[in-house]
Structure formats: C-alpha cells, structure tokens
Amino acid sequence: MSIEFKKVNYIYGENTPFSYIALKDVSLKIPQGSFTALIGHTGSGKSTLIQHINALLLPSNGEVDIDEFVIRAGEKPEVLKPLRKKAGLVFQFPEYQLFEETIEKDIIFGPMNFGMSEEDAKERAHKVLNLVGLDETYLDRSPFELSGGQKRRVAIAGILSMEPDILVLDEPTAGLDPQGAKEMLELFKKFQESGKTVIMVSHDMNHVLKYCDHVVVMNHGEVERYCDVDELFSERDYLESMSIDLPVITDFIQELNMGGFHINPSIKDIDELVNAIGGEYNG
Amino acid sequence: MDSMIIGRYLPLNSFIHKRDPRLKIGLLLLFLIAVFFDAGFIGYGILAAYVILCLLLSKISFKDVMKAMKPMIVMMLFLALFNLLFLNTGSVVCTLGPVKIYSGALKQTAYILIRLILIISMTTLLTACTKPLDLTLGLEKLFGPLKKVGFPTHEIAMMISIALRFIPTLLEETQRIMKAQASRGVDFQEGTFKEKVSAIVSLIIPLFISAFMRADDLANAMESRNYNPEATRTRYHQVKWNLGDTLSLVVSLVVISSVIALSFIL
Amino acid sequence: MANAVDINNLSFEYEEGAKTIDDISFSVPKGSYTVVLGHNGSGKSTIAKLIIGLLEPKTGDITVDGIHLDEEHLYDVREKVGIVFQNPDNQFIGSTVRDDIAFGLENLCVPTEEMEDIIQTYAEKVNMTDFLDHEPTKLSGGQKQRVAIAGILAMHPSIIILDEATSMLDPRGKIEINNLVHELNKTQNMTILSITHDIEEAALSDHVILLDNGHIIDEGTPDKVLTQKEELERIGLDVPFAYKISKKLHDSGYPIKPIINKEKLVKELCQLNLKK
Numbered sequence: 001m002s003i004e005f006k007k008v009n010y011i012y013g014e015n016t017p018f019s020y021i022a023l024k025d026v027s028l029k030i031p032q033g034s035f036t037a038l039i040g041h042t043g044s045g046k047s048t049l050i051q052h053i054n055a056l057l058l059p060s061n062g063e064v065d066i067d068e069f070v071i072r073a074g075e076k077p078e079v080l081k082p083l084r085k086k087a088g089l090v091f092q093f094p095e096y097q098l099f100e101e102t103i104e105k106d107i108i109f110g111p112m113n114f115g116m117s118e119e120d121a122k123e124r125a126h127k128v129l130n131l132v133g134l135d136e137t138y139l140d141r142s143p144f145e146l147s148g149g150q151k152r153r154v155a156i157a158g159i160l161s162m163e164p165d166i167l168v169l170d171e172p173t174a175g176l177d178p179q180g181a182k183e184m185l186e187l188f189k190k191f192q193e194s195g196k197t198v199i200m201v202s203h204d205m206n207h208v209l210k211y212c213d214h215v216v217v218m219n220h221g222e223v224e225r226y227c228d229v230d231e232l233f234s235e236r237d238y239l240e241s242m243s244i245d246l247p248v249i250t251d252f253i254q255e256l257n258m259g260g261f262h263i264n265p266s267i268k269d270i271d272e273l274v275n276a277i278g279g280e281y282n283g
Numbered sequence: 284m285d286s287m288i289i290g291r292y293l294p295l296n297s298f299i300h301k302r303d304p305r306l307k308i309g310l311l312l313l314f315l316i317a318v319f320f321d322a323g324f325i326g327y328g329i330l331a332a333y334v335i336l337c338l339l340l341s342k343i344s345f346k347d348v349m350k351a352m353k354p355m356i357v358m359m360l361f362l363a364l365f366n367l368l369f370l371n372t373g374s375v376v377c378t379l380g381p382v383k384i385y386s387g388a389l390k391q392t393a394y395i396l397i398r399l400i401l402i403i404s405m406t407t408l409l410t411a412c413t414k415p416l417d418l419t420l421g422l423e424k425l426f427g428p429l430k431k432v433g434f435p436t437h438e439i440a441m442m443i444s445i446a447l448r449f450i451p452t453l454l455e456e457t458q459r460i461m462k463a464q465a466s467r468g469v470d471f472q473e474g475t476f477k478e479k480v481s482a483i484v485s486l487i488i489p490l491f492i493s494a495f496m497r498a499d500d501l502a503n504a505m506e507s508r509n510y511n512p513e514a515t516r517t518r519y520h521q522v523k524w525n526l527g528d529t530l531s532l533v534v535s536l537v538v539i540s541s542v543i544a545l546s547f548i549l
Numbered sequence: 550m551a552n553a554v555d556i557n558n559l560s561f562e563y564e565e566g567a568k569t570i571d572d573i574s575f576s577v578p579k580g581s582y583t584v585v586l587g588h589n590g591s592g593k594s595t596i597a598k599l600i601i602g603l604l605e606p607k608t609g610d611i612t613v614d615g616i617h618l619d620e621e622h623l624y625d626v627r628e629k630v631g632i633v634f635q636n637p638d639n640q641f642i643g644s645t646v647r648d649d650i651a652f653g654l655e656n657l658c659v660p661t662e663e664m665e666d667i668i669q670t671y672a673e674k675v676n677m678t679d680f681l682d683h684e685p686t687k688l689s690g691g692q693k694q695r696v697a698i699a700g701i702l703a704m705h706p707s708i709i710i711l712d713e714a715t716s717m718l719d720p721r722g723k724i725e726i727n728n729l730v731h732e733l734n735k736t737q738n739m740t741i742l743s744i745t746h747d748i749e750e751a752a753l754s755d756h757v758i759l760l761d762n763g764h765i766i767d768e769g770t771p772d773k774v775l776t777q778k779e780e781l782e783r784i785g786l787d788v789p790f791a792y793k794i795s796k797k798l799h800d801s802g803y804p805i806k807p808i809i810n811k812e813k814l815v816k817e818l819c820q821l822n823l824k825k
Contacts, residue, residue, distance in 0.1 A: 042689065042719050056462050081468060089466040096456075097463040099488035109485070113468025144492065147590055158467065175716050177588045177746040179785035203720050245720060248790050252811065259819030274797040281803065281822065416644055448644045451686045500639035507601050507632045508642075508700065509624060509656040517658050519651035 003030040003053060003087075003166065003197070008062035009073075010048050022048040024221040026062070030199065030214070035192045037208040037229070038201045039244060040218030046201045049218065050168050053199070054087040055080050066166070085114040088164030092171045095151035103129070103154050104139040110162040121161065128157045131190075133183060149180045156184075160191070167191055169200045173207065185211050209233060209247040209268055217242065230266040249273060292414055299341040299412040303528045304421025310535045311409050317539045318398050320546035327397050329545075333538045334404050341412050351407040352400070359399055366392040419443045420520055438512050445501070453494070460489050551615050552576040553708045553740040554600060559609035561595055569595050571763040572609070577708065577756075580738045582731070584751040586774075587760035588785040593744045594635075596760075597712040600742075601630050614707045628657070631701030633714040637693035641685045646677055649685075650700045657704060671699040675729060691722025698729060708740040709733070716745075751775060752789045752809050759784075775809050 010023035023045050030036050038046050051057040052064050055071055064071045069083045077083075091097070100106035107128060108121035116124070126136060132153040138146075143154050156172070167188065173181035181204075189211050192198045202208055208215060208229060215232050217225035219242065225232065233239070233250045246254065253263050253273065263276045299307075318330065338348060372387025410418070423440035430436050461471060464485045471482050554577040561570040569592045577583045587593045598604045600611055602623045611618040614629045634640045643649030650668045659667065672678045675695040685693060694714055701709060711730065715723040727750065733739040743750065751757050757774040759767040761784040767774045775781070778788050778796065788796075791814040796807040804821065808814055 042721070051462070054466055056465060081470070084466060084468055091459065091463050091466070094463065096489055096493055097460060097467075097485075099485050099492075110467035149589055162467070177785065178748070178787050179588060243721070248811075252790070252794070252815065255815045256818060259815060260822055261819070270793055270797070274794060274801065277794075277798060277818065278801055278803055444644065445642065448642070448685070451684070452638055455686065497636075497639045500634060500636055501642065503598070503603050504634060504640035505642060505652075506603060507627060507630070508653040508704070509627050510652075511624065511656070514656075515658060516655045517661055517664075518655060519648065519661065519664050521661060 002032050002065075002067065003199075004028070004065040005049075005052070006063040006065070008052065008059045008064060010045075010052070010057060011060045012048075014060060022221055023052075023059075026221075026223050028216060028223055028226060030197065030216075032197050033192065033195055034214050035189065035198045035200070035212045037212040037215040038199060038218065039203070039205075039208065039215060040224075041243060043220075044218035045221040046218050047170060048221075050089065050170060050199065050201060053166065053168050054084050054089045056089070081114060085162050086164055087166040087168060088159040088162050089168045090156060090159050090170065090172060092174055093152075094155035094159075094172075095148060098143040098151060098155055098158075101142060102140050103134075103143050106143055106154060107158045107161050110158050114162060124161045124163070125157070128161045129154075131160060132157045132187060149176055152176070152184075156187075164196075166197045166199070169198070171201055171203065173202075173204065181207070205233070205245050205247040206249070209250065217244070234265055291411065293343060293347070293411045295342045295412075297340055297342040297412065298527065299337060299408065301527065302412075302531055303522050303524050304413050304417045305425050305522055306524075306528045306532060307409055307413055308418070308421050308425055310532070310539075311405055313535075313539050314405050315402060317542050318401050320543050321394075321549075322542045322545035323549050324393075325549075326542045326545050327394075327401070329538060329542050330401055331397075333535070334401060334408075337408055338404070341408055343408070343411055347411075348404065348407065351403060355399065355403055359396055362395055362399075363392050366395060415447045416444055416520070417522075419447070420518075420522060424522055435512075441512065449497070453490070456493060457486065457490060460486055551579065552612075553579045553581075553614060554742065555612040556596075556600075557610050557612075559596075559599065559611065560607045561592075561599060561604060562607055563595075569763050570599070570606075573760075573763070573765050574609075575758050575765060575768060577740060577742050579707075579740055580734075581755040582734045582741045582743070582753075583756040583758065584754040585742065585744045585758045585760055586746065586748070586751045586786065588746055591760045591784070592763040593760050594712050597632060597710050597742075597744055600710065601632050602626060628704065629707045630710060631698075631704060631706035631708070632710040632712060633694060633697045633701065635713040635716055637690045637697070637717065638685065640697055641693055645682050645684055646672065646688075646696050647681045649696055650703055653700045653704045667703050671703040674702060675699040689722060690718045691725040694718065694722065694726050695729065698726075698733075702733075706739075708742060711741065711743040711745070713744055713746075715747075746786065748775065748781075748787055748789050771809055776807060 005026045005028040008023055008026040009021065011019055011021050013019045026049065038049065040046055048057065052059060053066060055077060058071060058076070059073045061073045063073070066083060066087055069077070071077055098106050100109060104122065104125050107125040108118065111121040111124055112118065125139070129136065129138060134150065134153060143151055146154065159167070169188065172188070173184055176184065185207055188198055188200065200212065212229050215225070215227065215229050216223055217232070224242070233246060236246065236254055239246060249268065249270065250265060253265050253267060256263055256277070257265065261277070261280060263273070263280070267273050267276060314330070320326065367384055367388050368382060370388035370391055371385055373385045373390070375383050376386050376389060377384050413421070419440050423436055426434070426436045464482070465471065469482045469485055470478065474482065556576070557574050559570055559573050560568060563569050585593045585596060595604065599606055600613065602618055613626045616622050616625050616629065618626045641649055642652050647668055650671060651664055654664050654667060668681070669678065672681055675698055677692065677695050677699060680688065680692065688696070698709070709730070715726050718726065730741055730743070731753070734741045743754070745751065752771050752775055754771060757769065757771050758765055759774055759780070766784070767777060767780060775789055776792055781788055789809045791811040792807055792809045795805055795814055798805050799807050805817060
C-alpha cells in the first residue's frame with residue numbers, strides 16, 4: 001500500500017493558451033501505514049497531487065505507483081475502478097456529494113459500484129455508520145434532514161464503506177467546530193492504526209502535530225520538503241518564510257525558550273509542557 | 284465547447300460592439316420580421332448586403348461566422364432535401380428516377396436556406412457583439428413599459444444576470460461533483476444504460492440541491508442589502524444613445540422598410 | 550449611550566415545539582467587538598438572521614440603533630445592519646467586484662453619478678482596487694469576503710454582523726478578514742457582532758455571549774467567560790490555550806494567575822523564571 005511519485009509533472013490545459021504547470025518534477029515515496037500531512041499555500045499543487053493518487057488526473061510526465069498499479073504518462077490505464085476502491089478520496093465539503101433517498105442507500109452506493117453485493121454492502125454500512133458516530137436509526141432517514149456535521153460523517157462513511165487501503169482527505173475538518181474536528185481526526189487516526197495509510201491535506205498545524213507522523217510541504221507545484229513532523233516544526237525561520245504557522249504549543253515553547261527556558265521543543269502534550277515548565281522553575 | 288460561436292461574446296472593439304443594446308435588439312427583431320417578407324431574390328440580396336456590411340463593421344472574422352454555421356449545416360441539408368423532394372408546386376424541372384423535382388420546390392428551398400443563413404448570421408452578430416449583461420440591460424429597458432401592465436421585467440432581468448454570473452461557478456461545481464462521484468466508482472463514460480442513468484442521477488441531484496441552497500443564501504444576502512424588487516432602484520450601468528446609434532437606426536430602417544415595401548410591389 | 554442592538558426575550562422555532570432560540574436577552578454595546586460563541590447547532594446563526602429580519606421571532610423584540618424591528622421599519626433596520634455570511638460565493642451577486650459593490654448602492658437609490666467614486670473609495674478600504682473588474686471565479690474566498698465587506702461599508706451601517714464569515718476560508722483568508730474587521734472596530738468605532746465557534750477570536754473581543762442549545766449560559770468579558778473550563782467543555786468548546794497552561798500551573802502551585810492572553814503569559818513566565 002505504498003504510494004510513489006516518480007518525477008511527475010502535471011500540466012493543466014496542455015496545448016491551449018492557458019496551459020499551466022501545476023506539478024513540477026514531483027518525486028515522493030509515502031510508506032504504508034503512515035499518516036502524512038500535505039501542506040502548502042493555496043495553489044501550491046496539493047489538490048492536483050492527491051487527484052493523481054486515485055487517477056482522477058493522469059500525469060503529463062513521469063509515473064505514479066500505487067502498490068501494484070502503475071500509471072505512466074501517455075498511457076491510459078485499462079482498469080481504473082480497482083484503484084479508485086483502493087485509494088478512497090474524500091474531497092473538501094464532502095457533504096455536497098450526498099444524493100440518495102436514504103442514508104443507507106448513499107453509504108452502499110460506493111461499495112456496490114465496486115461490485116459488492118447489496119447484502120454485504122448493507123452489513124458494511126451498519127458497521128461504518130457506528131464508526132462515524134451515528135447509530136442505526138439514521139439508516140432510513142434522508143441525508144438531507146441532517147445537520148452539516150452529520151452529513152459530512154455520512155459522506156465519509158460512504159467512502160469508508162468502500163474498504164479502501166489508502167484514505168486521502170482534503171481538509172476534512174474545514175468548517176467544523178473544535179469538537180467535531182476532534183472526533184473526525186480521531187476516526188482517521190483509528191483507521192490508520194488498523195494498518196492503513198492516510199494522507200491529509202490540512203491548513204491546521206495543530207492537527208498536523210497531533211495526528212500526523214510525516215509531512216510533505218508543497219510550494220508552487222514542487223515538493224519542497226518531506227520529513228518527520230517534529231523535524232519540520234523545529235525550523236522556525238523556514239516556516240516563517242513559507243508563511244506556515246507553527247502549532248500553538250510549539251510556538252509557545254519556542255517563545256519560552258527564547259526567553260530563557262530550556263524546554264524540549266517536540267513536546268505535543270499540554271500536561272507534559274506544564275510539567276516541563278514547573279520542573280524548570282523548581283530546578 | 285470552444286467552437287460554439289453561437290451565443291458567445293467575442294470581446295472586440297468594433298462599431299457594432301459600441302452600439303446601444305436596445306438598438307441592436309430592436310433592429311434584430313425587425314430584421315427577423317423582414318426576412319419573412321417575400322421580396323424575391325432582390326429583397327434577399329439587399330438583406331444579405333446589409334448583413335455583410337454589419338459583419339465587416341463588427342470585426343468578426345469570416346472563419347468565426349462559418350464556425351457558427353457549422354452546427355446548423357446538417358439541419359439545413361435535411362430541410363433542403365425534405366422540401367426539394369416533397370413540395371409539388373410549379374412545374375417539373377427534372378426527374379431523378381421516381382422522384383420529380385418541381386420549380387416551386389427549388390424556389391422554396393432556396394428561400395428557406397437563405398432565411399436560415401440570414402437569421403443565424405444576425406443572431407450570432409448580436410450575441411457576439413453584445414456583452415450578456417448589456418443584452419439583459421437592453422432587454423430590460425426595451426420591455427420596461429410592460430411593467431405598467433404587471434409584467435415582471437425587472438425581476439426577469441435580475442434573474443438572468445444572476446444566472447449568468449453563476450454559470451461558471453456551477454460549471455466548476457459540476458466538475459467537482461463528478462470527481463467526487465468518480466471517486467466512489469461512478470464511470471461517466473462507459474456502462475450499461477442503467478449505470479449511465481445512475482451516474483447522471485448522482486450528478487444532477489447534488490447539483491440541484493446545491494443550487495437551491497445557493498438560491499436561498501443569495502436571497503438572504505440580497506434582502507440583507509436592502510433589495511426590494513418592487514421599490515425604485517437607481518442603476519450603476521446605463522445605456523447611452525449617441526450619434527452612431529441614430530445613424531445606424533436610420534440606415535437600418537431604410538433597408539428594412541425598403542425590403543418590406545418591395546415585397547408588396549413585386 | 551444607546552446600544553447598537555438590544556434583544557429582549559427572543560424566541561424562535563424552525564419547527565413547532567423545537568425551540569432553536571429560547572427566551573434570550575442581551576445587548577451589543579456601541580463600538581464594541583462582541584462575540585456570540587457556540588458550537589455548530591447552538592442557534593447562533595439564527596440570531597443573525599433574526600436581527601436583520603430574515604426570520605420572524607416567535608416572541609420577544611429586537612431594537613437596532615434605537616429602531617424597533619417590525620414590518621414597518623424592516624428596511625430602516627436593514628440600512629443600519631450589514632451582514633457578512635459564511636459562504637463567500639453565495640453572497641456575491643454582481644458579475645464583477647464593481648457590480649457587487651454597486652448592488653447595495655442601487656438598492657439605496659444612490660444617484661448613478663456618485664456611484665463610481667463610492668465604489669473606488671470602499672474598494673480601497675478593503676484593498677481590492679486592483680480587482681475591480683475581476684469576476685468572482687477569479688477571486689479567493691478571502692477576497693470575496695473583502696468585497697462583501699466593501700459593499701456593506703458603502704451602505705454606512707451602524708453595525709456589522711459576521712455570521713461565521715471566516716469558517717470557509719483558508720488561514721490567510723481568515724487573517725485578512727479578522728485584521729480588517731478589527732481595524733474597522735478600532736479606527737472607525739464600528740460595532741462588530743461576530744458569530745463564531747473560534748475561542749481564540751473570542752479571546753480578543755470585548756464582550757462574549759456564550760450560547761448553547763438556544764440559551765445564553767454565560768455573558769461577560771473574555772476573562773470571565775472563557776475561563777469557565779467545565780462549562781465550555783460541556784458544550785463542546787475549549788478554553789484558550791494560554792488559560793489551559795496557566796490554570797494547570799496555578800493548580801500545581803506555580804505562582805501565576807490563570808490568564809487567557811498568550812503573549813502576556815509568555816512574558817510573565819519568562820520574568821518569573823529569571824527572578825528565581
């Protein structure tokens with residue numbers, strides 16, 4: 001379930017006067033089982049990149065390997081469906097893709113497109129609905145009666161029901177309140193902990209710090225950095241030059257350290273931080 | 284989509300582009316009426332010369348005009364064939380096996396083709412040389428008087444402008460929904476009839492729902508900004524009539540009325 | 550000094566029996582930056598729509614800048630209130646930035662000759678003069694919200710309501726809008742009523758109204774409201790980061806009072822550390 005980009009270029013509107021290079025020479029290897037964040041300014045190519053993972057976009061140059069699937073520039077792959085099942089892509093504001101009469105029908109839509117039988121799909125739907133924090137009473141309801149946050153959970157259930165090995169998320173917490181965001185991210189963390197790979201585009205560095213282990217930094221279509229989360233957040237100047245905010249806790253620690261403290265900058269947990277501050281005071 | 288010239292605005296800076304939209308719409312309507320008067324080939328010659336003059340003044344390339352005709356060629360051929368074969372007026376001109384071609388049919392077919400070409404050219408000219416919003420404004424001003432009899436001219440014009448503003452946004456959204464559903468295994472290109480229907484449903488329903496939500500939000504936004512369709516409003520965009528418009532009006536009326544007069548004389 | 554908004558015993562139901570807003574009363578002082586804080590579904594957006602008369606209350610009354618909101622005075626109230634909604638696309642009415650700012654002016658019967666200057670002036674205030682002829686599809690979310698604000702400013706409101714106006718924006722957009730709004734509040738004394746679930750934004754405001762399930766459960770300065778840890782957690786919000794740290798330190802015997810301002814906390818901790 002590893003993902004590899006080999007010198008991938010993507011050009012929008014090739015051969016038109018509006019052609020524009022969205023991805024430049026992107027080479028990247030994302031290991032199985034990781035929770036990787038994809039960050040960068042708006043327009044840096046993040047959205048273009050993730051659409052290559054399930055072959056919504058095909059590379060203009062280079063090659064994309066998703067496990068046994070090889071997608072080379074210039075070659076139209078014969079079968080895309082199995083790849084779309086393996087790499088489940090959740091767009092921003094996924095609640096806008098709901099359309100069925102009942103929530104159950106919407107959740108089984110994906111798996112049935114990939115060949116699952118209706119009974120199996122329904123069984124799967126029940127399980128997945130619980131995973132996203134909704135109970136069976138929701139199955140017969142119309143998705144359109146729900147609140148925005150609940151609709152989003154149904155949409156995500158609809159992707160999880162496809163049983164993907166890779167989950168690609170484009171700003172999954174956009175517009176959610178803090179509690180809603182937390183529940184969503186915990187869900188994805190659990191998914192990863194069951195052995196799957198998660199890639200998440202995010203603008204919230206606090207989330208990146210708390211849940212991700214690796215991070216890819218995109219800048220104007222190029223992969224600027226690929227490293228551990230801790231490593232990235234230790235480079236204050238670099239992040240400032242890229243207009244990337246530090247996670248609140250990391251920024252706080254760095255400011256304290258600049259004012260005379262000696263606190264471990266990779267602390268992610270508030271209690272640990274409190275102990276560290278208290279510890280230094282007491283000598 | 285790029286070759287669809289009919290209906291598309293071409294941003295050039297010609298004499299025709301600068302004319303008052305009310306003039307252009309009004310003249311188009313009169314022109315369309317004149318086309319259906321039978322002033323013989325002389326009459327159509329005059330109208331054709333008028334169209335060619337307008338095209339030259341509009342700076343639109345001949346190539347673009349041909350592009351506008353392209354989608355209509357099949358229909359025109361079909362109409363021509365239909366009339367040629369089935370109209371039995373006048374005397375027989377020639378015989379092709381069991382089929383007899385009549386002189387009357389020839390004349391009618393020629394008329395139909397000429398009329399079609401004239402109508403398509405002038406309509407394309409209007410839309411290519413007038414920004415959609417100016418067209419809407421022109422229509423609103425022209426049909427303004429109908430407000431007095433209760434016709435909702437302003438509301439319709441407002442609806443058209445908002446629809447125009449949202450077309451690109453809705454196109455983007457269609458793309459997004461298609462990608463989201465493709466990620467759930469929908470194939471928009473191949474599949475059985477049932478699968479294709481399911482694919483379209485998975486696209487249309489979210490689009491409609493989102494469109495209704497937008498409409499709701501928009502209505503709230505418009506009301507919050509004090510919009511009241513029944514109250515008087517001033518307008519930012521104005522239509523200004525000038526000398527060029529008067530000259531064009533005079534010349535055009537001369538042409539159109541001479542053709543109509545000719546149809547009664549001949 | 551009259552309040553910008555006075556709300557008394559306001560109730561509203563979307564459906565029979567399900568009270569979205571339940572007998573709430575509060576005031577927005579003139580010139581203040583007031584935040585209505587609540588999780589999604591707490592009823593906060595409904596308040597915005599009630600104030601501007603898009604919804605009719607079941608009970609209670611609303612007074613804006615001294616004008617009582619009723620059918621007769623609906624448009625008078627709407628002239629005083631400018632509201633920026635959440636979705637940047639769905640409130641952009643004009644085909645270009647210019648046209649969108651002009652829309653409000655047209656509604657207020659501003660003479661055509663004056664419109665050009667007004668559009669230019671307010672586009673400058675929000676830094677969008679380079680984009681006046683741009684279509685909305687060519688603008689970012691933050692830019693569209695700036696245009697919305699320009700359009701509202703051009704109508705000279707007494708109060709600007711932000712209904713989760715930054716929740717669909719990226720970080721850059723959020724900062725743009727928050728800075729702009731704070732500037733309007735500080736330099737032009739514009740009353741701001743911001744409806745949000747963002748704790749850190751609330752920490753920077755003058756006055757916080759805490760909403761849960763259609764009820765006001767607390768009201769006061771950020772220092773008072775945002776330090777009620779149990780209360781905030783119960784309704785699905787969180788206390789500001791600085792408060793979390795300082796409270797835990799305080800509880801473990803550290804000589805510091807719990808505060809909600811991060812910068813102040815850093816300063817205090819560093820000073821204490823040096824002194825020891």
